[in-house]
Amino acid sequence: xxxxxxxxxxxxxxxxxxxxADLKTTLKRLAAMGFTHAEPYRxxxxxxxxxxxxxxAGLRATAAHANVTTADRDAYFDAATRLGLDTLxxxxxxxxxxxxxxxxxxVAAAINDAARRGADRGLRVxxxxxxxxxxxxxxxxxxxEILADSLDGEVVLEVxxxxxxxxxxxxxxxxxxxxxRVRFLHVTNEPPDDDDPxxxxxxxxxxxxxVVALGAPVAAMPVVEVVxxxxxxxxxLERNAAFFxxxx
Numbered sequence: 081x082x083x084x085x086x087x088x089x090x091x092x093x094x095x096x097x098x099x100x101a102d103l104k105t106t107l108k109r110l111a112a113m114g115f116t117h118a119e120p121y122r123x124x125x126x127x128x129x130x131x132x133x134x135x136x137a138g139l140r141a142t143a144a145h146a147n148v149t150t151a152d153r154d155a156y157f158d159a160a161t162r163l164g165l166d167t168l169x170x171x172x173x174x175x176x177x178x179x180x181x182x183x184x185x186x187v188a189a190a191i192n193d194a195a196r197r198g199a200d201r202g203l204r205v206x207x208x209x210x211x212x213x214x215x216x217x218x219x220x221x222x223x224x225e226i227l228a229d230s231l232d233g234e235v236v237l238e239v240x241x242x243x244x245x246x247x248x249x250x251x252x253x254x255x256x257x258x259x260x261r262v263r264f265l266h267v268t269n270e271p272p273d274d275d276d277p278x279x280x281x282x283x284x285x286x287x288x289x290x291v292v293a294l295g296a297p298v299a300a301m302p303v304v305e306v307v308x309x310x311x312x313x314x315x316x317l318e319r320n321a322a323f324f325x326x327x328x
Contacts, residue, residue, distance in 0.1 A: 085328035087321065088117040088303035090266065092145070093313060103129070107137040109314060113321040119264075119303050121145040121171065123159045124152065131163045142300065143238075143264060145171035148198065148205055149190035157201050167263070168198065169206040169238050178223040179216055188230035195235050206236035206263065214247030215280060222248070228258070240266035240305070241284060241291050248280035252287075255294040265295040267302045269323045270309075270316065289327055 089110050091098060097106040103126075107118065118139045120130060123146055134141055146156040146168040160168055170191055177183040195205035213224035224244075228237065239262050241251050255262055269288045272278075284291060292302050304320045306313055 085325065086116045086301035087114060087324050088119050088143075088264070088301050089115045089317065089321075090119045090121070090145070090303050090305035092121050093304065093306045093317060097314070100126070100129075104133050104136070106314075107133050107139055110317065111137045111139050113318045114325045115304075115317075115321055116140060117142060117301060117303070119143055119145065120163070123163060123165075124155055127159045127162055134163075141165055143167035143169055143206070145169050145208065147171060148194040149187070153194055153197070157198060157203060160203055161201065165203070167204040167206055167236060169208050169236075169264070170194075171208045172210070173213075175212040175216060178213060178227065179218065181218055181226065184218065184223055184226050185230060188227055191235055192230075192232045195232055199234065204234065204236055204263075206238050207231065208238040208266070209240050209244055209247075211243045211247030211280075214244055214249045224249070228261070233261070235261075236263040237261045238264040238266060238303075239295075242266065242268055242305075245279040245281040245284050246277075250281050251284060251291060252282060252294065255291070260298045262295060262298050263300050265292065265299050265302045266305045267291065267324065268304060268306050269320050270306060288323070292324065292327055 094106050118134055118141050123144050141163055144165055147170050148156050148168050156168055173187055198205045209224055214222045216223045245251050271285055302324055306316050309316050
């Protein structure tokens with residue numbers, strides 16, 4: 081019996097559709113589209129319900145967004161254990177903090193410490209980028225490059241390909257260079273809107289098959305995330321699911 085290729089959905093994409101009354105229906109719809117994995121966020125909210133509904137929908141979860149550099153670190157570790165996760169990914173750092181070497185060093189130290197403490201619980205820690213890590217430069221280098229160099233090898237990377245390209249990264253060079261540190265790819269196959277600013281890096285439009293192929297040797301799976309959309313996001317996600325599943 082064949083099994084579908086793993087394809088994740090970052091649940092922030094359906095943030096308006098996973099309230100207490102909608103969670104079950106929405107996750108079932110995502111599974112019906114072909115998504116095999118959910119990547120939750122806000123895992124301290126309704127932890128038990130989230131786990132039960134994901135299981136009932138047939139969605140696995142191995143990673144979640146959770147800022148384990150905060151005072152909620154141990155609570156996140158506990159929730160991850162209850163949900164059966166193996167990876168917690170820091171989803172955001174304030175841009176101003178990454179504007180200096182001291183700030184970057186402090187962020188890296190906090191993530192490294194969380195990774196060591198997570199390892200004691202059987203959990204990995206990772207980092208998810210936006211655009212500013214690449215558009216902000218410190219001593220002539222993108223902040224992301226300095227941060228990545230400062231992270232311990234045990235810290236995994238979730239490369240958000242859309243944001244990296246918008247910030248000026250050449251994703252086609254970045255992913256192979258980071259190699260096995262990349263465990264997850266955030267992807268979207270949506271064309272840019274007419275009023276979107278052009279990416280500072282090479283455009284990914286029409287090239288998502290190449291991006292996924294670059295990540296395939298090391299990344300556990302592509303994870304679809306659609307943050308900005310007009311109207312109902314579910315048809316957008318269904319279109320993306322069909323595209324990415326069609327690459328396998």
